[in-house]
Amino acid sequence: MQHLLAGCSFSHQVWHEVLPWCHSTAALPGQNDEFIAWLTSAIAATPRCLRRRLTSITILTDWWLCKHRNGCIFHGGNPSASRAVNDILEESHGRQTRSSRAPKNPVERRGGELQNPSHGRGGAGGGPPRDWLSVDETAAAFLSRSLSTRPPILLPPPLHRAPLRPGNIVEIAGPSGSGKSQLLLMSAVQCILPKEWEGVYFGGLGKAVMYIDLDCRFDVLRLAQILRKRIAAGCGSVHHEEFETDGSKDKFRLFESTLFSDCMKRFLYVRCYNSSELIAALKSLKSQSEARNEIFDIGVYFLMLDSIGAFYWIDRALQPTRESKGKTLSFQSITETVVQEIHKFLQLQPILVLVTKAPIYGEGITTSNDFQRGSPKYMSEDSTPLGYPKREEERNGSCREYMPSAWQTFVTHRIKLQDLAQEPGFFSEQENAILSVHTCEWVQPSLNSKEKFYIKDDGVGLIQ
Incomplete structure (x- = not known):
């Protein structure tokens, strides 16, 4: 059972x-x-x-x-x-x-007489005590x-396989160069783009995004590049022909720049340099969303963290100290506080949380003697410097779990990315270049399938 x-x-x-x-x-x-x-x-x-x-x-x-x-x-x-x-x-x-269809004021039979159970007892505010049962x-x-309040969210490929809803916590794990940040930027563009603008269909959500950068690798030029490519792709089928026949390309540039600035107003960027700043940013998430709602009539709909394990070694190196309330400050307690702050905001306003996680461990810990014995002369392709055969997850480049159980149980969806550097690249006719190939696998829920994709100027393309 x-x-x-x-x-x-x-x-x-x-x-x-x-x-x-x-x-x-x-x-x-x-x-x-x-x-x-x-x-x-x-x-x-x-x-x-x-x-x-x-x-x-x-x-x-x-x-x-x-x-x-x-x-x-x-x-x-x-x-x-x-x-x-x-x-x-x-x-x-x-x-x-x-x-x-049942009567809203039920009666009870006691001693052969019909009696209203609400008589003789006053509920809260003087009303019948069973009004809450109606x-x-x-x-x-x-x-x-x-x-209607929580419609399914369809993100661009390769994040489109599982339906996501506000309230889900999606963890995107993978080594450096596997495309984690690119998927976040692509999802952010999908969120800040409007569904329709002056008769042109873009298919976006028209919502606000809060992007918390923890590893200080955010590239605003890449975000602008993807957004401009999406705008140009939506405008190209409709407005290009109209503007070229009119002979006024300035009108098209004005349309594009106006839409670009309107989309960027819905993108909120926060940079944190330690866990204390991260917790402070999460505590201010409610006020930031309310401020955006008052100014632009749009609240925060996506929360993005890149990446969740950026301060792991810094927090682990700290000596456990006591806070004012007597709680021990450690990596475990910091993670629990992060989970609690996100959970508090989810209860007030359901949002979709997208989090990236990079590996912090290598394939094994070696010493100087191990490097001498681990020369290519004595090693095979599927063995470690110590001579032991590699595990399957190490050959696949998967990372060892290091987040506390509070975070692991908080996550509802997991995606594993991998960079196939050992395989030949994909030739894109649109880019006229050979691009590196990556894989995307849904771990939770398990879909038992891997999709190959490549990163291009306007986002991500699937390899059929």
Whole structure:
């Protein structure tokens, strides 16, 4: 039963679609987590006004997972996550419809007489104590409202395989040069571009982005290059022909510069040089979003951190000290504070969080004698300087996990990038150059597929 409710990949897909219905920011149940313990922590992390919805949807989902599993075993059915989600949706709608038909002021029979239970006791504010039990909306209305406030976010390739929603925490891991920052910039351009501008369709979100640079490698010229390429691609099919026939290219340049400046107003950049500045920036996230909302009528929709492990060695080198409240200041406590600040803002305003993570460990730790014994004469391609065979994850360039458990359980989606430097490059006719090839793999949720892509002037291109 534990594996069915929380351990298998099928239940993970169902929970990934169901939990956003109740605006829950809780992480998905892990394979090693006990379901009751996960549910208790999820309810505690959910605002009080949403706990009843979370509990009801969780119980209904558990029941349908068991029913769907029995149908596959005893009736020869095929497992389908989409069908299970639709069944849960229909059942929730039916239950809310039946409850809405019930009288809103129920009566109880005591001693042969009909009595109103609200008589004789005053609720909060002098009202009946059971007013909070009355149904204010159906499940269909609740789901339509939830989906309208939290629509699925479709990012450009290769981040388009799994549907993302506000409230998700996406970790993009990979070594240096694998394209992590390029994917962040491409997603930022997708967010700040409007969906439509003066009759020209661009397909953006028209929202604000807060980009927190932790490793001081942000390239504003690269951001401007991708944004101008996207604007030119959208304008080229419509306005180029109109402006060239009119003979006024200045009008096109004015249109492009106006749209460019309008998009850059929605990009908020913050540079941090240590963990204390990062925590201060996260604490000011609410005020920054409110200020943007007052000025531009648009709040922060994307939060980007590049990269989360930039201060790992600095924080590890610090001696544990005591803060004013008696809490020990260490790398573990700093990470927990970062998670708490992001979680607090998610409860107030759902946003999509995109975080990059670079490896901090090499393939092994060696000494001076190891380098002498590790010469190419005595080493094979798939061995370490100590002569031991490399593990598969080391040959693939994957990084060893170093973030604390508080961060690992906070992340809802994981993507692993890799730079295929050993393979021949990809010749792009558009760029007229040979470009390096990278791979993208969804680890959580596991999609069991790798996509190859290359980085070009206007973003990222997939290799079919």
